[in-house]
Amino acid sequence: MSVNSAIDRIEVSVFRHRGFVVALFALLTCFLVFQASQIRLDAAFTKNIPLNHEYMKTYLKHREQFGGANNVLISVCHQEGDIFNEEFFTALKGVHDQLFFIPGVNRTQVQSLFSPSTRFVEVVEDGFAGGPVVPADFQANEKGLATVKSNIEKAGIVGRIVADDYSCAMVKATLLENHPQTGEKLDSLALAQTLEQDVRKPFEKGNITVHIIGFTKMVGDVADGAKGVVTFFVVAIVITSIMVFLFSRSIALTVLPIACSLVAVVWQMGLLSSLGFGLDPMSILVPFLVFAIGVSHGVQMINAIGKRVAEGHSTKAAAQFSFRTLIIPGVAALLSDTVGFITLLSIDIGIIRELAITASLGVAVIIFTNLLLLPVVISYLDVSKHNQDKQKTTDNWSVMANFSKPGPAKLILLVTVILFTLGFYQSQNLKIGELHAGAPALHEHSRYNQDTFLITDRYAISVDYMSVIVETTDNACTDARVLETMDAFQWQMENVQGVQSAVSLASVMKVINAGYYEGNLKWRIISPNQYALAQALSNIPSSTGLLNNECSVMPVILFLADHKAETIERVVSKAKQAIAELNNDVVTFKLASGPIGVMAATNEAVEEAQLPMMLYVYGAVILLCLISFRSVRATISVVVPLYVVSTLAQWLMTVLDIGLTVSTLPVIALGVGIGVDYGIYILSTMSVKLREGYQLHEAYKQALYERGSAVLFTGITLAIGVSTWFFSDLKFQVDMGILLTFMFLVNMLAALTVLPAIACFLWKNQK
Template structure:
């Protein structure tokens, strides 16, 4: 059975049983609308990290002993600049207790001035003396506060638990993956709301301010900002509706493609909910892209129907013929989108895989709603010739199309291709400078002026240690900390890493042991060394508990914690490369340095996963598009004409990212694939009309002129409408949405321009000249 026979069967079946098919669509829509209403925002820390990366295997292996990277840091500050007052300590104790009892908080890891594990040690005549920084009988009066201040200075926690200027104090903890109350995965958004409502709202009053950071709080703030996406979605729908109405001048022909595209979004969300997926705040923009793609194909359908009605056909005949004409090119375009999005599944990061599933499901739904449901609904309309005439006279006349068709002649094509080649060469040169990872301080998903990032900057400024730290895990034999040779290797590794640009400070069991050893010798700095005597070395590390996070129970695992100045990509790369180099020189058969835990360790693994996935992802995307174009057009020339402009635009998009200082991250990596997937639609629609004319012996210019008459207005209006829709994202509260808006606006517009200028210019040289 050939393709035409199959199309005949599908067409006859659908249109002869229109009512039955529409009832099935209606019942399905009702069911999936209910399912969509049950969908929830779903954010989990582990979805944002490449779990199979070697760094993350180390991180997960030692998470129980040393805590994870999913931390919460709460800085309680006094605006008077002095924490030693009853009001402050009452608030600090309240924050500590509240945090301790929030479900999902790892209580063992809760640390503040009020933690029993926060202790001081001082040198006395008999050796050492010490105890908890805040004694059991503490009263926040003048005498009690004076004792605590002395203990803080003896404990050496100024800069870590207490701010350098004594204006703030820290409460910090790690979070568990499972909520102990429900037994389910910890809901980061719910926990972020608890931090906001039960801690900040309750204790931030008078001179007391509360500053909260950590992955969970960041996700909560992103989720709050994502609520604004609904507003932008509504604005985009309004703009799209006006543009489509301006294009077709028919209320019915405007409402139908918009409605079918919204039905595709409902089906997408309903299917996600049915399959057990939630909607992550970082992928909440995908439904709009599905709506945009749906409108793109819907405009092609109403454009085709109106032109056929103009030739004297009835609405049903026009809808039936348009279905037949557009099912193959539209189906191939949407299949290209779907397969392109599915290539994102190759990236070993949960959030990107979920985005791939979400986008692929949505585009698959468009095949049903905009290529099947839409023509069936149109067949019930009564479209008059006046409407079709207006549709065909806008936005350009045949004179404009004739003028544009000149780019399909070789004398003009040479100029177009020369300019394209020049832009590609410049774009390729500058695209080499595109950075992998975050390029800005603070949480890159949010603007610098956001409360979260302001809290981050305050904590970074007030405390000596950075919130950006990486733990290099030292794996060795049991009781290794009692042997000088092993501890000396750790000490040398720490010293060399402390001298790497970007490392603010470092701490390990070896550095603490040196301080303790000096303490046993009247604090003389000459004795701040690792003792070669085993008994003395044991004495130096005996007072360091496993709860300090510097060793495990049998001293076979010891982290070296590196505090970095920031988490910019170049800083992380420099430190990680240095750590690998130093580790390779120092490790031996009994001692190994394993990267990496801590927030920066997670970022390093994510950056490496994104970098490793970049080229394979693009190969998969273009491989899928090339295969489907070859299958559709059965022509290598046609495939080259469609794919080459897409590749040039992808390169220019990377140049744009470099110029705008946008790094390639978990958020921006999928945009390139999405842009290619959506951009291919323009070329397929134009070339599908051209290829028919070319097979019948028309010249390239004549074939392109006919394609412009058939599809040109729809392609132009779609590209402009989609670009205007996503350009509203420039005003979002979410920085990553602004970045995506910039990139998608660029790709929508430039892919459209490439389809109407570069594609015919390439075709002028691939097909023989005919008059």
């Protein structure tokens, strides 16, 4: 059976049983509305990291002993003077206790001035003395505060637990993966709300301010910002409705494509819920894209039906003809979109894979809602009043049709080659990772980033740290060779640009060893005497996070100046060099834990996935074009403009200081997948006219008459819709909006200009 005969049978079956088709869609929609109402937000920490990356295997292996990257840091500050007053210590104790009892917090790793593990050691006449920095019988009076201040200085925690200027003190905690009571995955969004309501709100009063950072709090703030997506979605529906009405001049032809696109969104959400998936702050943007893509294909359908009705056909006949002529290019375009999104599954990061599934489902259902349901419903209506200003449109398309003539085509291709060359050269400067300080998902002025900047400014340590794990034999803490190897690694890394400081068991033991010799710096060494090492080690409990109970695993913690892509790349590269030099049969250094370890793994995963993803996307588009058009020339005409626009988009990213990250990498695939629609619709009509014997120029002119208005309209409408994202509270949504606006507009322009210019030379001898 040929493709055309199969389509004819489908057309007859669908339009012969229109009532059944509409009823079936209505039942499915009711069921999926219920399913969609059950969908939940899901922002688990592990979804944001490449779990199979070697760094993350190290991170997960030692997370329980040394804490992970999913930490909460709470800085309690006093706005007037220093922290040594009753008001401050009352607030700090309250924050510590409140955090300690929140379900999901690892209580063994809550650290502050009030933690028993926060201890001081001092040299006295009889040797060493020490104890908790805040004694058990502490009273916030003059004597008690003086004692605590003295203990803080002896403990050497200024810059880590206490701010450099004594204006703040820190409460740190590591979060569990699962809820301790239910056993389910920890709900990051609920925990972020708890931190806001139970920690910040009760204690931030008077002269006390509370500053909270950490992955969970950041995700909570992102989720709050993502709620604005609903507003953007409503705005997009209003703008799109106005644009569709201006295009169709018919209320019915405005309402129907909008309604069918909303049905596609409902189906998408319902299917996601049925499959057990939730929405995270990134994939919550996808329903808007599904709606926009649905409208673009719906406009193609109403455009085709309107033209047939204007020629004197009945609405039902026009709907059947449009269904038959648009089903192949429409399905090809939507399958290109779907396969393009599916290629994102090649990226081993949960949040991107769920984005791929979410987008693929949404685009796939558009095949049913906008290519099948829409023409069936329209066939019941009388849209004979639909009309267009044919003379004006004809004049405009006649001018644009000249792009397919040799003279204008040469000029267009020359400009395209120049732009592509510049874009390709500049795109080589595209950075992998974040290029700005603070949480990249949020604007610099956001509360979260302001809290981050305050903590970074007032403490000697950075919130951007990476732990390099040292694995060795049991009881290696008293092996001088092991400690000297660690010390050599730490010394090399401390001298790398971007590393502010470093700490390890070896460096702490050197300080303690000097303490036994009245603090003489000459004795700040790794003693070759095992008994001296054991004596120093006795002052360092495993609760410090510098060693495990067996003394077989010890981290070297590197504090970085920032988490910019170039800083992470430089530090990780130097760490790999040092590891290759120092690894031996006894000592093995492994990258990496901590927030920077997660970012480094994510950046490497994105870099590794970039080329394969693009090959998969373009491979899928090329294959589908070959199947649809059965022509190499047609495939080249569609794909080359897409590749040029993708390259220019990467150039734009370098100009705007947008790095290639988890949030921006999918945009390239989205842009290619959606951008191919324009070329497919234009070339599908051109191919028919060429087979009918038209010369290329006339074939392109006919394609513009048939499809040009809809292509131009959809490109502008899609761009206007995503351009509203410029006003989002989320920085990553702003970046995505800029890139998608650019790709929607420029892909549309490329389909109307570059595609016919290429075709001019590929069909040079067309009679």
